[in-house]
Amino acid sequence: MTHPARRLSHRRPTIADIARRAGVSKGAVSYALNGRPGVSEETRRRILAIAAEVGWQPNSAARTLSGALCNVVGLALSRPARVLGIEPFFMALVSGLEAELHAHDYGLTLQIADGHASELAVYRRWWAERRVDGVLVCDLRVDDPRVPVLEELGLPAVVIGGPGHTGDLTSVWADDSAPLTETVEYLYALGHRRIAHVAGLSELLHTRVRTAAFHEVTSRLGLSDAITLSSDYTGEAGARITRRLLSSPNRPTAIVYDNDIMAVAGLSVAQELRVDVPGELSIVAWDDSPLCRLTHPALTALGRDIPAYGALAARRLLDVISGAAPAAHRDAPAELTIRGSTGAPDAKRATR
Amino acid sequence: MTHPARRLSHRRPTIADIARRAGVSKGAVSYALNGRPGVSEETRRRILAIAAEVGWQPNSAARTLSGALCNVVGLALSRPARVLGIEPFFMALVSGLEAELHAHDYGLTLQIADGHASELAVYRRWWAERRVDGVLVCDLRVDDPRVPVLEELGLPAVVIGGPGHTGDLTSVWADDSAPLTETVEYLYALGHRRIAHVAGLSELLHTRVRTAAFHEVTSRLGLSDAITLSSDYTGEAGARITRRLLSSPNRPTAIVYDNDIMAVAGLSVAQELRVDVPGELSIVAWDDSPLCRLTHPALTALGRDIPAYGALAARRLLDVISGAAPAAHRDAPAELTIRGSTGAPDAKRATR
DNA sequence: GCAGCCTACTGAACCGGGTAAGCACCCGGT
DNA sequence: ACCGGGTGCTTACCCGGTTCAGTAGGCTGC
Numbered sequence: 148m149t150h151p152a153r154r155l156s157h158r159r160p161t162i163a164d165i166a167r168r169a170g171v172s173k174g175a176v177s178y179a180l181n182g183r184p185g186v187s188e189e190t191r192r193r194i195l196a197i198a199a200e201v202g203w204q205p206n207s208a209a210r211t212l213s214g215a216l217c218n219v220v221g222l223a224l225s226r227p228a229r230v231l232g233i234e235p236f237f238m239a240l241v242s243g244l245e246a247e248l249h250a251h252d253y254g255l256t257l258q259i260a261d262g263h264a265s266e267l268a269v270y271r272r273w274w275a276e277r278r279v280d281g282v283l284v285c286d287l288r289v290d291d292p293r294v295p296v297l298e299e300l301g302l303p304a305v306v307i308g309g310p311g312h313t314g315d316l317t318s319v320w321a322d323d324s325a326p327l328t329e330t331v332e333y334l335y336a337l338g339h340r341r342i343a344h345v346a347g348l349s350e351l352l353h354t355r356v357r358t359a360a361f362h363e364v365t366s367r368l369g370l371s372d373a374i375t376l377s378s379d380y381t382g383e384a385g386a387r388i389t390r391r392l393l394s395s396p397n398r399p400t401a402i403v404y405d406n407d408i409m410a411v412a413g414l415s416v417a418q419e420l421r422v423d424v425p426g427e428l429s430i431v432a433w434d435d436s437p438l439c440r441l442t443h444p445a446l447t448a449l450g451r452d453i454p455a456y457g458a459l460a461a462r463r464l465l466d467v468i469s470g471a472a473p474a475a476h477r478d479a480p481a482e483l484t485i486r487g488s489t490g491a492p493d494a495k496r497a498t499r
Numbered sequence: 500m501t502h503p504a505r506r507l508s509h510r511r512p513t514i515a516d517i518a519r520r521a522g523v524s525k526g527a528v529s530y531a532l533n534g535r536p537g538v539s540e541e542t543r544r545r546i547l548a549i550a551a552e553v554g555w556q557p558n559s560a561a562r563t564l565s566g567a568l569c570n571v572v573g574l575a576l577s578r579p580a581r582v583l584g585i586e587p588f589f590m591a592l593v594s595g596l597e598a599e600l601h602a603h604d605y606g607l608t609l610q611i612a613d614g615h616a617s618e619l620a621v622y623r624r625w626w627a628e629r630r631v632d633g634v635l636v637c638d639l640r641v642d643d644p645r646v647p648v649l650e651e652l653g654l655p656a657v658v659i660g661g662p663g664h665t666g667d668l669t670s671v672w673a674d675d676s677a678p679l680t681e682t683v684e685y686l687y688a689l690g691h692r693r694i695a696h697v698a699g700l701s702e703l704l705h706t707r708v709r710t711a712a713f714h715e716v717t718s719r720l721g722l723s724d725a726i727t728l729s730s731d732y733t734g735e736a737g738a739r740i741t742r743r744l745l746s747s748p749n750r751p752t753a754i755v756y757d758n759d760i761m762a763v764a765g766l767s768v769a770q771e772l773r774v775d776v777p778g779e780l781s782i783v784a785w786d787d788s789p790l791c792r793l794t795h796p797a798l799t800a801l802g803r804d805i806p807a808y809g810a811l812a813a814r815r816l817l818d819v820i821s822g823a824a825p826a827a828h829r830d831a832p833a834e835l836t837i838r839g840s841t842g843a844p845d846a847k848r849a850t851r
Numbered sequence: 852g853c854a855g856c857c858t859a860c861t862g863a864a865c866c867g868g869g870t871a872a873g874c875a876c877c878c879g880g881t
Numbered sequence: 882a883c884c885g886g887g888t889g890c891t892t893a894c895c896c897g898g899t900t901c902a903g904t905a906g907g908c909t910g911c
Binding site: 208257 | 511554556557558559560561563564569580583584585587589590591593594595597598601606607608609610611624627628629630733734735737738760763764767768770771788789790792793794795806
């Protein structure tokens with residue numbers, strides 16, 4: 148690349164400087180600073196004192212070059228920026244990742260890619276240039292093409308998602324099936340018989356899992372009017388689908404949305420159409436972010452501790468990097484928090 | 500650190516391997532791969548062909564060690580995770596940064612700190628360990644303590660915010676004064692005489708700028724009831740303050756919120772209190788994210804192209820890294836988009 | 852009294868690139 | 882015939898750590 152005029156400020160001290168001042172060799176300094184045997188306690192203390200005095204910090208490039216890890220992990224996201232921007236999920240995940248990585252002196256590098264192909268190119272480059280020790284993979288799909296490539300590269304990775312479809316890679320996942328079933332049963336108990344499910348991107352594994360669970364429970368309960376509609380997680384899609392659902396004959400009395408953004412948009416459409424929530428329509432959001440408490444009525448939501456999920460993923464990735472065998476780690480499932488957006492359907496108004 | 504069993508996969512090819520296969524020296528390979536003079540066209544082609552064939556990629560640590568830049572910039576954020584999570588601003592900024600950095604083969608490392616002290620510690624470490632070539636600084640404060648430290652470190656930096664208070668650091672900023680003035684004048688023209696401003700964190704420079712502009716325009720227009728209240732950008736704070744404002748005697752007929760989250764919360768409180776929007780209360784949000792279009796009515800908002808702002812910041816940081824002199828770069832100001840949440844105050848209902 | 856061993860260190864190689872200096876070789880001019 | 886000056890390449894060393902194979906010196910044991 149180019150070679151800009153580099154401001155020299157003050158040249159950083161190196162172990163050679165420390166060695167000179169301590170009157171020992173570079174090797175001795177290295178042993179002392181890394182807490183390894185090979186120097187006397189007294190010499191070690193002297194070297195550490197000098198290092199502290201001159202403000203020495205190891206040059207990460209030099210360390211990495213001589214075989215060490217680079218203490219960085221990568222996260223590449225393929226969703227378009229406009230979705231990433233509003234979904235609180237990712238920032239919450241990142242903050243959890245970050246906290247755990249930071250505690251282990253690891254850094255996080257972030258890259259926003261546009262599609263699986265460019266995401267895979269990012270992984271290849273990161274690994275070839277030795278820029279990361281491992282990566283975190285989000286938005287797992289059914290038969291995800293990234294899995295075999297990562298396996299072949301030998302790049303340590305943790306897949307955030309499951310169950311299954313992760314090959315021999317380590318994964319971190321939560322069961323979405325039981326919470327969805329519980330939610331539908333709760334709506335059924337309230338008296339709802341026409342329930343709709345506004346799902347996320349249909350190629351994502353967890354969309355499949357939730358959709359399957361929805362079909363299973365609704366057919367078990369004999370709800371023939373149950374319907375699942377796919378979307379792309381945006382508010383626009385949520386609004387559009389809700390408008391369609393609410394203007395259909397035999398409209399649903401309850402809708403379960405696969406993320407909070409769509410649920411908020413759905414609530415707003417209901418208000419626009421003067422459909423009372425929860426009197427005529429109950430709304431449940433998947434992902435319980437502060438957003439769900441901002442609306443009126445506040446949204447009943449399926450929430451999980453996302454930062455903790457991120458922290459778990461980070462911890463498992465560090466394990467994989469230090470040689471742990473692949474495993475699937477199950478996190479706590481989402482829990483339903485009841486708020487004002489759900490209730491018994493108002494018999495007079497909802498029926499027609 | 501520890502030395503884990505590293506999976507060797509296949510040893511990455513180095514320039515020495517290429518040199519051997521091409522029957523030339525390492526030096527010649529380096530010249531060829533970097534497009535520098537010193538090798539014949541024919542040899543260069545042969546070397547490039549071999550490099551492509553074996554899939555050679557430069558080892559970033561080796562490059563960095565021999566004096567090159569590391570092609571990474573850092574972003575440390577000090578806001579608590581729960582705020583970062585819902586504010587679409589940061590992800591939008593990051594996506595703009597990312598796009599521009601990626602185009603110049605630069606990576607982004609992200610760190611969430613808890614407070615200025617630990618943020619500064621992050622900068623020091625990044626710089627001492629040569630992990631970044633420069634940093635981006637957000638949430639500029641009045642007399643920000645980070646500025647002198649960064650200047651002293653000699654760490655290339657671009658401050659996102661202003662005007663002023665950036666010392667000799669390069670900055671990227673947008674004028675918030677004119678848009679706020681324009682907004683108040685618009686509300687005045689609609690007939691509003693009691694206008695409130697729900698500001699963000701009072702120590703942030705842009706909060707000061709907006710608050711000053713609000714005072715200036717309201718006193719110029721002779722609005723004695725104008726009031727500014729500070730908050731922390733969370734929905735809870737926005738709701739609390741709105742509740743207080745709306746239940747006061749002589750309640751405002753229009754409120755300008757310093758972010759979209761608070762505006763959404765404010766709208767929801769108005770609905771809860773059966774205050775008609777925009778009939779009895781007009782609402783304007785600063786930051787026009789998709790969130791503003793999700794509510795009913797949709798929010799009139801002051802919006803800017805945040806990804807473009809991020810891209811500008813990234814571009815300027817790359818300039819600084821390659822030796823450009825410090826400068827303050829002004830970005831386009833926010834523009835007011837009128838939607839359903841503002842209108843003329845309904846004389847009968849709003850007066851009392 | 853000296854082999855044997857441990858401790859505490861030194862010296863040098865190594866990681867994988869970049870680069871300055873040196874050196875053949877060829878060509879053209881006088 | 883000889884010098885000058887470019888090509889086109891090699892050699893050697895640098896960056897700042899880690900690490901391995903010595904080695905000097907002291908202590909122990911018989």
